[in-house]
Amino acid sequence: MAGRRDGGDRADAAVQPDPVGALTARWAAAVAGTSYVPLPPDEVAELLRGLLHRLLAAVDEPPLRQASVGKQVGAALVDAHFTNPQSLSQTLCVLLDGRPAAGAAGGRGEPSGGGEVLPDPAPPDRRWNALVATVAEGFSAALQERALCEQEEILAAAAAAREQASEALHVSQERFRAVFEGATIGIGIGDLEGRILDVNPALMRLLGHPIEEFRRRSVQEFMHPADVEHVWRLYGELIRGERDHFRLEKQFLKSDGESVWTDLTVSLLRDGDGRPRYQLALIHDVTTLRHLRRQLEFEAQHDALTGLPNRRTFLAHLDAVFGQASPGARAGLCYLDLDGFKAVNDTLGHEVGDQLLVAVAQRLVSVVRDRGLSVARLGGDEFVVLVPGTSDSGQLVALAEEVLAAVAQPVQLGGRRVEITASVGVVERSIADIDPAELLRAADMTLYWAKADGRSQWALFEPERNAREITRYRLSSALPAALAGEDLRVHYQPLRRLADGRLHGVEALVRWEHPRMGLLGPGSFVGLAEESGMIVPLGRHVLRAACRQAFSWFGAGRSGPFVSVNLATRQLRDEHLVDDVRIALADSGLHPQQLQLEITESAVIGTDPLTGHTLDALAGMGVRLAIDDFGTGYSNLAYLRRLPLAELKLDGSFLRGLRSVDAADPVDVQLVGSIVSLAHLLGLTVTAEGVETQAQVTILRELDCDAGQGTYLGRPADPADLGRLLDPV
Amino acid sequence: MHRPSWVPAEVDLSRPSAARVYDYYLGGSHNLEVDRRMAREAISLWPDLPAIMQANRAFLRRAVRYLAGRGITQFLDIGSGIPTVGNVHEAAQQAHPGARVVYVDSDPVAVAHSRAILGGDEQTAVVHADLREAETVLEDPAVRATLDLDQPIAVLVVAVLHFVSEEDDPFGAVARIRDRLAPGSHLVLSHASDEGRPDAAASHRELYSRTPTPMTMRSRDEIARFFDGFELVDPGLVWLPLWRPDASDAAQHPERTTGFAGVGRRG
Numbered sequence: 001m002a003g004r005r006d007g008g009d010r011a012d013a014a015v016q017p018d019p020v021g022a023l024t025a026r027w028a029a030a031v032a033g034t035s036y037v038p039l040p041p042d043e044v045a046e047l048l049r050g051l052l053h054r055l056l057a058a059v060d061e062p063p064l065r066q067a068s069v070g071k072q073v074g075a076a077l078v079d080a081h082f083t084n085p086q087s088l089s090q091t092l093c094v095l096l097d098g099r100p101a102a103g104a105a106g107g108r109g110e111p112s113g114g115g116e117v118l119p120d121p122a123p124p125d126r127r128w129n130a131l132v133a134t135v136a137e138g139f140s141a142a143l144q145e146r147a148l149c150e151q152e153e154i155l156a157a158a159a160a161a162r163e164q165a166s167e168a169l170h171v172s173q174e175r176f177r178a179v180f181e182g183a184t185i186g187i188g189i190g191d192l193e194g195r196i197l198d199v200n201p202a203l204m205r206l207l208g209h210p211i212e213e214f215r216r217r218s219v220q221e222f223m224h225p226a227d228v229e230h231v232w233r234l235y236g237e238l239i240r241g242e243r244d245h246f247r248l249e250k251q252f253l254k255s256d257g258e259s260v261w262t263d264l265t266v267s268l269l270r271d272g273d274g275r276p277r278y279q280l281a282l283i284h285d286v287t288t289l290r291h292l293r294r295q296l297e298f299e300a301q302h303d304a305l306t307g308l309p310n311r312r313t314f315l316a317h318l319d320a321v322f323g324q325a326s327p328g329a330r331a332g333l334c335y336l337d338l339d340g341f342k343a344v345n346d347t348l349g350h351e352v353g354d355q356l357l358v359a360v361a362q363r364l365v366s367v368v369r370d371r372g373l374s375v376a377r378l379g380g381d382e383f384v385v386l387v388p389g390t391s392d393s394g395q396l397v398a399l400a401e402e403v404l405a406a407v408a409q410p411v412q413l414g415g416r417r418v419e420i421t422a423s424v425g426v427v428e429r430s431i432a433d434i435d436p437a438e439l440l441r442a443a444d445m446t447l448y449w450a451k452a453d454g455r456s457q458w459a460l461f462e463p464e465r466n467a468r469e470i471t472r473y474r475l476s477s478a479l480p481a482a483l484a485g486e487d488l489r490v491h492y493q494p495l496r497r498l499a500d501g502r503l504h505g506v507e508a509l510v511r512w513e514h515p516r517m518g519l520l521g522p523g524s525f526v527g528l529a530e531e532s533g534m535i536v537p538l539g540r541h542v543l544r545a546a547c548r549q550a551f552s553w554f555g556a557g558r559s560g561p562f563v564s565v566n567l568a569t570r571q572l573r574d575e576h577l578v579d580d581v582r583i584a585l586a587d588s589g590l591h592p593q594q595l596q597l598e599i600t601e602s603a604v605i606g607t608d609p610l611t612g613h614t615l616d617a618l619a620g621m622g623v624r625l626a627i628d629d630f631g632t633g634y635s636n637l638a639y640l641r642r643l644p645l646a647e648l649k650l651d652g653s654f655l656r657g658l659r660s661v662d663a664a665d666p667v668d669v670q671l672v673g674s675i676v677s678l679a680h681l682l683g684l685t686v687t688a689e690g691v692e693t694q695a696q697v698t699i700l701r702e703l704d705c706d707a708g709q710g711t712y713l714g715r716p717a718d719p720a721d722l723g724r725l726l727d728p729v
Numbered sequence: 730m731h732r733p734s735w736v737p738a739e740v741d742l743s744r745p746s747a748a749r750v751y752d753y754y755l756g757g758s759h760n761l762e763v764d765r766r767m768a769r770e771a772i773s774l775w776p777d778l779p780a781i782m783q784a785n786r787a788f789l790r791r792a793v794r795y796l797a798g799r800g801i802t803q804f805l806d807i808g809s810g811i812p813t814v815g816n817v818h819e820a821a822q823q824a825h826p827g828a829r830v831v832y833v834d835s836d837p838v839a840v841a842h843s844r845a846i847l848g849g850d851e852q853t854a855v856v857h858a859d860l861r862e863a864e865t866v867l868e869d870p871a872v873r874a875t876l877d878l879d880q881p882i883a884v885l886v887v888a889v890l891h892f893v894s895e896e897d898d899p900f901g902a903v904a905r906i907r908d909r910l911a912p913g914s915h916l917v918l919s920h921a922s923d924e925g926r927p928d929a930a931a932s933h934r935e936l937y938s939r940t941p942t943p944m945t946m947r948s949r950d951e952i953a954r955f956f957d958g959f960e961l962v963d964p965g966l967v968w969l970p971l972w973r974p975d976a977s978d979a980a981q982h983p984e985r986t987t988g989f990a991g992v993g994r995r996g
């Protein structure tokens with residue numbers, strides 16, 4: 001509300017003169033900005049107006065009273081934070097201009113201030129000036145007083161802050177002391193010369209020395225005979241300030257001469273400028289921990305039931321033997337398991353089974369211990385003895401025999417006599433030729449051979465047999481993928497009539513184009529396929545391919561060449577065979593009489609009723625049935641009569657004696673001749689297999705044999721060679 | 730870096746303190762010869778300083794009155810210094826007799842002084858803590874006993890953030906405080922800037938490097954980042970005297986105050 005007034009306000013002022021208000025305004029304007037702590041303008045005006053009124057009221061009072069009011073007004077300015085010397089000088093300037101003409105008292109004002117101030121300052125207003133002087137006096141006194149108070153306050157605050165800080169420091173020191181004293185971990189502090197300055201009670205208890213003993217000794221005197229050099233190298237680095245801490249496990253000698261294992265951490269303490277000053281050691285007893293750790297390690301490495309090293313330990317041991325072997329060194333394994341252990345478990349219960357394993361383990365240990373060897377349990381009823389540094393397999397075979405004998409001794413278990421035998425696979429190899437995993441696999445494989453030989457047997461590893469089996473295994477497992485992909489091919493070999501050389505038929509022969517092993521004949525994988533059951537889909541595949549191929553060559557017709565497809569025994573037992581054949585014919589369009597199925601003698605000997613039905617059904621459809629490789633089996637002629645056959649394929653072995661016309665073996669000639677006549681008697685055609693020479697052709701023709709098959713008459717070939725196949729020889 | 734809070738602070742009276750120097754600028758005698766020596770040197774280099782400090786203090790008062798007028802009754806004054814006059818609690822309690830105020834400062838002497846002055850006032854508390862450890866401030870038992878953080882409060886960081894250098898992450902500290910604030914809370918901030926007087930600022934900064942709280946001047950844009958997550962109330966971030974001046978406050982050359990002030994609201 002109170003703003004600076006200037007001449008422009010004069011008219012208003014003349015109408016309604018307010019000399020006090022005007023002076024207040026001038027005063028406020030004069031001190032504005034001199035307060036260090038700015039107050040809102042309205043508050044300032046309010047204050048000054050009040051002060052002015054008090055002055056006006058006091059100006060005519062007796063001097064003492066007047067002085068007291070003046071001082072109060074000066075002090076009030078200070079209280080309101082007009083503490084700047086300027087505040088006072090401005091105040092004096094304004095007030096000394098003259099007293100406003102308000103109330104009973106007259107006053108002096110500046111001429112330009114307006115009509116409210118008496119125009120002529122005739123006698124100087126001594127009373128007023130004296131009053132204003134007391135204001136200055138009061139101001140100065142209050143200011144000084146205030147400064148002293150504030151100084152006192154700030155010093156008190158500083159003292160209080162210091163006290164607080166030192167209390168906090170004290171508390172934190174006490175806290176540290178309490179931690180130090182009460183810690184269960186041993187703590188020691190030393191200087192960089194290795195003098196021990198302080199240790200806590202836990203460390204005294206740990207090593208059994210009183211504090212004086214520690215203080216007498218240096219850190220270096222805590223060396224333990226078992227310390228590795230490393231420990232003190234780290235210590236040296238720490239002391240030289242090259243590292244800030246290290247931690248390791250170290251033994252200390254206790255006062256009673258015993259050793260204690262500890263976990264030791266030593267840290268370097270630096271001062272504020274980073275210079276190394278002290279060393280701090282934290283030490284705690286890990287003797288029981290180590291014990292426990294060793295026990296856990298033992299448990300991790302040993303089989304809980306028998307206490308023998310477990311598989312993990314054995315493998316580590318095996319790796320170590322291989323890793324440390326000198327070139328040319330050899331090693332061997334006896335790998336054994338119990339024969340029929342599952343039956344023991346099943347009939348006598350697991351408890352007895354476990355007891356038996358423990359008993360066997362003990363016997364094995366007693367056999368190998370004298371040789372300085374150890375036996376490990378790999379799991380279940382499998383045990384293995386590793387023999388490093390062997391010279392030949394004889395040593396291992398002897399060991400295997402001893403092991404078998406030891407196991408075969410009857411065991412007395414809870415009043416019961418239990419007899420058990422084991423089988424042993426023995427491998428003995430040069431370490432350079434094999435790796436640990438291969439050695440173990442070989443032993444496992446050999447054990448399998450031993451088992452196949454019957455109970456209580458050992459078998460010795462044979463690399464060739466192993467290689468064969470590995471190949472077989474690989475082929476057998478790759479077969480499904482080959483069948484699904486394009487790797488199985490069907491090739492065809494011609495069967496030619498001997499009379500005129502024309503085509504009698506073609507035999508479908510499956511081939512496996514193996515990505516790594518090249519083109520494989522049926523001999524290398526059909527047997528595997530039979531074992532695994534893959535033969536059924538494989539046979540179906542060949543059958544369909546052959547029918548389609550034959551149709552594309554021969555078209556459909558009752559007579560003319562046929563395609564001959566081999567049937568495995570297992571296929572013959574497959575209930576879907578007849579349907580498969582029907583579908584293959586239907587899909588290809590081939591006439592049943594253009595299809596011949598070759599079966600082996602062994603497949604039909606002692607035929608079960610189902611096979612008989614199958615053969616009847618196939619023959620009933622019009623499909624030709626042929627006996628393959630005739631003469632290699634029992635050659636029981638009786639069955640030839642019983643079966644609905646169309647052809648006999650004479651095994652190639654009969655033709656060996658017929659290689660040359662002049663030197664033909666008369667017995668063989670006679671034999672073949674008889675078979676051909678017999679076959680013809682039964683209404684069967686005969687195809688001789690394995691025809692390799694013209695002489696054979698000549699002789700066979702003379703013997704009235706219908707057809708021949710063999711390298712001389714045409715090798716098996718890709719169907720793309722169709723043209724040449726159909727040509728007569 | 731600053732000392733972790735569990736290490737007791739040392740009281741080193743041989744170095745000037747920002748709080749006491751500030752008191753001297755404001756005409757107070759809560760200061761020691763070291764403080765006055767430094768303040769006199771600063772003023773000789775930069776005669777405007779007392780006026781700047783007054784402008785700052787005036788802004789503080791106007792901002793508190795403004796917020797009190799908007800119903801804010803809880804104030805957290807961080808970097809409160811040595812209460813000279815026109816303190817936050819006086820201004821706030823003038824508007825709301827029940828208003829509660831917590832003063833926080835990292836200067837142990839300022840804290841001790843505040844405690845002496847405020848005595849047993851139930852509605853105020855004084856906490857010795859560091860703005861850089863925002864969590865410590867917010868979790869302080871006295872803060873929790875005095876203020877209800879689930880209700881709107883005003884956080885005052887007036888003339889203090891320029892004492893926190895980048896490496897101590899002042900923006901992070903303010904953001905962590907912000908995240909703890911209830912909607913309707915406010916941030917009151919003033920900050921020294923070298924935008925108004927680039928010539929004088931450098932030597933000034935130099936002087937403050939002698940105190941335990943050296944200065945970091947920031948540009949207006951940088952200062953505005955403290956208000957991330959707040960909505961600036963009118964007139965925004967402006968030179969100190971220009972923030973809602975009282976009717977008669979004449980402001981010539983407001984840029985000479987070299988400080989920006991603003992109030993933000995958390996929605």
Ligand SMILES: C[S@@+](CC[C@H](N)C(=O)[O-])C[C@H]1O[C@@H](n2cnc3c(N)ncnc32)[C@H](O)[C@@H]1O
Nearest residue numbers: 748751808809810834835836859860887888892
């Ligand atoms: C210039 S004063 C401001 C006082 C008051 N806020 C005002 O504007 O009137 C700055 C204060 O901040 C304090 N301070 C500086 N750095 C701080 C920090 N990191 N935490 C808390 N207070 C701090 C100083 O001790 C000093 O008291």
